[in-house]
Amino acid sequence: MTPGRSSGRKKRAGRDLRAAIGVGLGLGAAVLASLFVYKPVFVGVIVVAVVVGLWELTSRLAEHKQIRAPLVPLAVGGAAMVVAGYVRGAEGAWVAAALTALAVLVWRMTEDPREYLRDVTAGVFAAFYVPFLATFVAMMLAADDGPWRVLTFLLLTVVSDTGAYAVGWRFGRHKLAPRISPGKTREGLLGAVALAMAVGALCMHFLIDGGIWWQGLLLGLAVAVSATLGDLGESMIKRDLGIKDMGTLLPGHGGIMDRLDSLLPTAPVVWLSMVLFVGAG
Template identity: 70%
Template sequence: MAQPDQQPRKQRGGRNLQAAIGVGVGLGAVIVASLFVVKVLFLFVVAAAVLVGVWELTSRLAERKEISTPLVPLLVGSLAMLGTGYWAGPQWAAAALALTGLAVMIWRMSEPPENYLRDITAGIFTAFYVPFLATFVVMMLAADDGPQRILLFLIVTICSDTGAYAVGYKFGKNKLAPTISPGKTREGLAGGIGLSMIAGALLMQYVIDDGTWWQGLILGGCAAVTATLGDLAESMIKRDLGIKDMGTLLPGHGGIMDRLDSLLPTAPVVWLLLAAFVGS
């Protein structure tokens, strides 16, 4: 007797679990290889993710809201922010952000004045939200122990998501923000904070030079909070746009922006705390 076709396993939300795991492992391999072989290669990984993320966000704004966001100055400005952040520091990255905003305003002048303020506001928001926040990742990378700092940043953020999912799935009863993300619970948030703090303590003690466990507890707790807020902010944007995912580039995950949602707002917090605890 013929066997029924086996469908790919799905996780909650209808995503293909096998594809999601495969893509996640592949991305992890690229990140580790670029970090610990020649660390400047990771700068190009970040740049590629940022450029795709900017394209995804501006494309969805155009499709769903008819917002005409100047793409060329945003892409050029993104590379400028990342490059100056890595090689010159935060002051130059901030200057690149300001110049990008100015370029967006000027570029949009080539079109009719209707909705000018709306379009440039969306453009400046995009410049801040994607490339400027990502600049703090490459500034962590620029330190002598940059790969270790990036590893810490990624692991505490992933632990926040993982702990929140696991604890929320098993014990979650009280909704955290039901109108924004119905699946998130307060119990899950506590689980994410706890796991992120444990990971932060271990990594600060044994991986970061001159770091101590109590610093890792603070860093991990703050990272979990900002990761959750970033996820909620991205959910707000997608709900406003009326979409489930920002893109389809990553099977089982959605788009690049669907993976950056918790990382982007966490980057400046981790960079600042590492600078305060062990220097920049």
């Protein structure tokens, strides 16, 4: 996400930069350790992120819009989606998603019928926005070289955000979407594209079995676009809710959903690109 131009230790509208860097490095180390030690452990990491993200999203909907999206079927179904995607692939993920949507409809029937349609619509949206998109990370992981695919996905998303931050902070003049995210600039988007394409070429050449550098250029471009759209999408949700962050769990970052905003829509983009370029693995 592209920051404003505030000075001192605190950047991005008052965030503590040192805390943000420390938390980011700690999360990165934990994620990488689980990713390369034992695949099912990383599946567990995805499940935990999904459940916490759903809790944050449904809590903010209830607090600011009085929308009662049922958390229990969403959390159980979300975990099932991730596991099914890892074990059974896309077919398993779709079946789990359909059953989760059905569970949301039935669970909400036990409460007051007023605003039923609004609540279940929000519940189905939450099911597809958080766990279903996260399932594509689990499907990437299931490939023989799955950890390297997931690492590429994470690296490209991070460098896309970093490129947008660095170039936008230094050279940003023209707003990209001022009504949604005033800090984002067109120059920052170009920085995201350039850095993601460069790193994408390196990742496809050195990390992915059968990958070719020019495929990484296309992958990096796609990631920069999807990560930016994901960031803008969550900003739109937060503006509608009238909040700055989805949570306070991560010092300097906000909540889990504030870290997943770029990752979630990028996961299916990277998964599909990998399948098209080098196969399902």
